[in-house]
Amino acid sequence: MxxxxxxxxxxxxxxxxxxxxxxxxxxxxxxxxxxxxxxxxxxxxxxxxxxxxxxxxxxxxxxxxxxxxxxxxxxxxxxxxxxxxxxxxxxxxxxxxxxxAIEHRLLLKTRLISGGRPSDWRMALNDVVISKGNIDRLIQLDSWANDNYITTYRADGLIFSTPTGATAYNLSAGGPIVHPALQSILITPICPFMLDSRPLLVAPETILTARLKDGRRQDVKVLVDGQSAWDIHQDDTIEIQASEYYLKLIASxxxxxxxxxxxxxxxxxxxxxxxxxxx
Structure with missing residues (x-):
């Protein structure tokens, strides 16, 4: 060394x-x-x-x-x-x-696509969160896994989490605890309108996208590991996928x-x- x-x-x-x-x-x-x-x-x-x-x-x-x-x-x-x-x-x-011993922790990478123009990638060890901010009403988010439509979430927001981040905001929103050795991406709605909107686990190879459906909603933000990254507007798309990099974390x-x-x-x-x- x-x-x-x-x-x-x-x-x-x-x-x-x-x-x-x-x-x-x-x-x-x-x-x-x-x-x-x-x-x-x-x-x-x-x-x-x-x-x-x-x-x-x-x-x-x-x-x-x-x-x-x-x-x-x-x-x-x-x-x-x-x-x-x-x-x-x-x-x-x-x-x-x-x-x-070294644990290889999955990271996410995410970008905003607005007007057909993608932003630079941002990295997240814990989570990427779409949040309604200070507005009073629910937001609507169309979501896809690769080219397959998942659903339109009506909720206060949506959390895309790594297994490492499963014990952070995901857990507070009712998402599952996932062992960090399990390679997966979690999707957890925040205070959904329908009780049957449940958390979802997908394979790490999945490319996830979410699009804001209702343009009347203002102050909708994307947070990357708790830090404000972008404001999102009608028809803007957030893309989330597993990063090609892993965090080499030395375990106690x-x-x-x-x-x-x-x-x-x-x-x-x-x-x-x-x-x-x-x-």
């Missing part, structure tokens, strides 16, 4: 700066170069100091360059930033000695996916150590 990057969470606390300085000195003692708050080709590792939101901010660039990412959580346990700050040196020692050796689920979702447990007695 020759050069690594450290991304610090922005905020009012000095903790990310202090830990970044400590880690920089630790790596340099081992002959490894360090860059701060940069994502560039050739990095051997990217360390995120913060929470899941900090990681989401750099996921697209890291995946394009094929840089493995490890998240050190400075707050509550995250779904993506799994390593606690107290475990940071132990986890980094393991990484330096190649004792780690201390916590498995279901332990994180139990912690974040407050699931009760009657088994003290969680061990399978048949193994």
């Amino acid at each position: 020759r050069e690594i990057g450290i991304i610090r969470r922005l905020g009012n606390t000095e903790e990310p700066e202090i830990i970044a300085a400590e880690l920089s000195a630790w790596f340099r003692e081992r002959g490894i170069k360090v860059v701060i708050d940069q994502v560039k080709p050739g990095l051997d590792l990217l360390i995120i100091l913060g929470g899941d939101g900090t990681l989401l901010h750099v996921a697209g660039e890291a995946s394009r360059y094929g840089i493995p990412v490890v998240g050190i959580n400075l707050g509550d346990l995250g779904f993506l930033t799994e390593v606690s700050k107290d475990e940071r040196y132990e986890a980094l020692e393991a990484i330096l000695h190649n004792r780690f 050796s201390k916590k498995d996916y279901f332990e994180i689920l139990r912690n974040k979702l407050n699931w009760g447990s009657s088994i003290k150590n969680g061990k399978n007695p048949s193994r």
